[in-house]
Amino acid sequence: MRSSTFVATPGSASQWRIHLKLLGMAALWGGSWPAGRVLAQALPPLAVASWRFGIALVLLLAWLHATAGLRRLCGLSARQWGGLALAGAVGVFGYAVFFMLGLAQVPAGRAALVVTTNPVATTLLAAWWFGERLNRRIGVGMALATAGAWVVITHGQPLTLLTGGLGVGELLLLGCAACWVAYTLMGRRLLQGVDALTTTTVTAGLGMVLLLASALVFERPQALAAPLQAGAGIWAALFFLAAGATVLAYAWYFEGVSALGAGAASAYITLVPVFGVLFAAIGLGEQVDGSMAVGGALAVGGLAVMNLARRSPT
Template sequence: MKSSAAVALTGTSSAWRVHLKLLGMAALWGASWPAGRVLAQALPPMTAASWRFGMALVMLAAWLHWRGGLGRLGALSARQWLGLAVAGTFGVFGYALFFMLGLAHVPAGRAALVVTTNPVVTTLLAAWWFGERLNRRIAAGMAIATAGALVVIAHGRPWTLLAGGIGLGELLLLGCVATWVGYTLIGKRLLTGIDPLTTTAVTAGIGLVLLLSSALLFEGPQALAAPMHAMASVWVAMAFLAAGATVLAYAWYFEGVSALGAGAASAYITLVPIFGVLFAALLLGERIDTQMALGGCLAVGGLGVMNLARRPSA
């Protein structure tokens, strides 16, 4: 039999692996912004999103089959299928479209900081609609994070927002916020009883159908075939978004939720904009100006306060 010390050491090692995977998840999601920027500048937005989720769906379907989940699709209720359809429309089709359109106008680092408002808006609406917990510390964190995001969106001059001082790219990125919040809240209401892997795979498939249809209708078959003639860097970015930012990052996130709980795992998402800015600077040579640094520190600090405030007291 193993000694108690050996068991404790094994448990500690396993916990460290989980934390490292969650750190990797945050890095992968952060790196998705510069990768998306590469695609947005090389391909039409719906075409780029279609190829990304097409590649991801193949991998997700294989993963779901390996986990024995394909057979469970027939057991889903009509309400659950409705929830998956709406979630796929918002969380995949809508988010991917605004993601690509926004990155065509806004540098990747700035874009990653703009969407730090995601958890703020989600928390506010969840407290209003579902009566979720909202205390003073969470509210303070939300205020700090929102102030930071406004500094980034308005290029260091938040007072200009009242005079229309916000660009098209920032408006499109706020569409990312709206669609992701809708996806999250719809999931809470309609996707009860569906495991995360099934939800991710099915919503990716539904979103892909909508993306492909839109690409054919608005961009045409010739545009949809454009990746076949793209540079190697475009294919690397697309493969990374499909395999790294979609499949592997979700796998590590699910493992973290299972091992540590949803609250502890989701706290790592606070690091995503930091990695987004760093990778944009390292890979694309984007400049980190004073306004971005200040707004980013405020946004990430506010998210950290929110996550700490959600943890139950000892």
């Protein structure tokens, strides 16, 4: 899906500025992991996720209103509304629950590397369901990325997967990755004709409703009030996730897609786990052990090979 919100041309924005915004996008998404780790260890996870998407929804609605996008909601078909509801349940509610629960148990840097499985699974399923093209170089990239993620997930002991010794936190993060893959593929199948800004706004709203209901049932109303007693650092992390990683990063990504094309813009996503590990080390003092260094290098290298290979015919 491509947003019509931004139309960048050489006359309206120079190429270097677009590339800097895409770099900023990758940094914001990378920073979401240490920010989420701080929140997951301090507050009830469902309540935090409800606040995050509640704040983001207010900002997204303002953005949609500023671009006359609210009128587009009236033109959505029943099928599109159904697709948006399903995408909100999986891509926002499901993703947010696994994201917060996983980060409560796994260091942010390692978590950011675990989800390098996202593009591999998405590419394989898109080739199977939609007939998207694969080539040898994409296969090599997927193999490298998968091997790297495997090393990170198992803490450098790959045979752990065969003996059932995988940790609960890593399993939760794989659930997070599965939700994002499903959300991406749903967008391809069910949300044709819906622009990216409308999709992001509506799914954020629907997902927030599910998160709020779940928080009320499983964490009780007092959990939703917990952030009100939190300190400035917690609120800074919460607003970073809502305004930075959920709204501003999407704005910069959409602008990059409009100016450079989806392939060039999406290549910057390769840098997200790099920023995640870097910010977790700087901001949270997390250590980068050998399995993270080796596995991370393989995973990021594999993603880079995949992005480059999509432009190759063989």
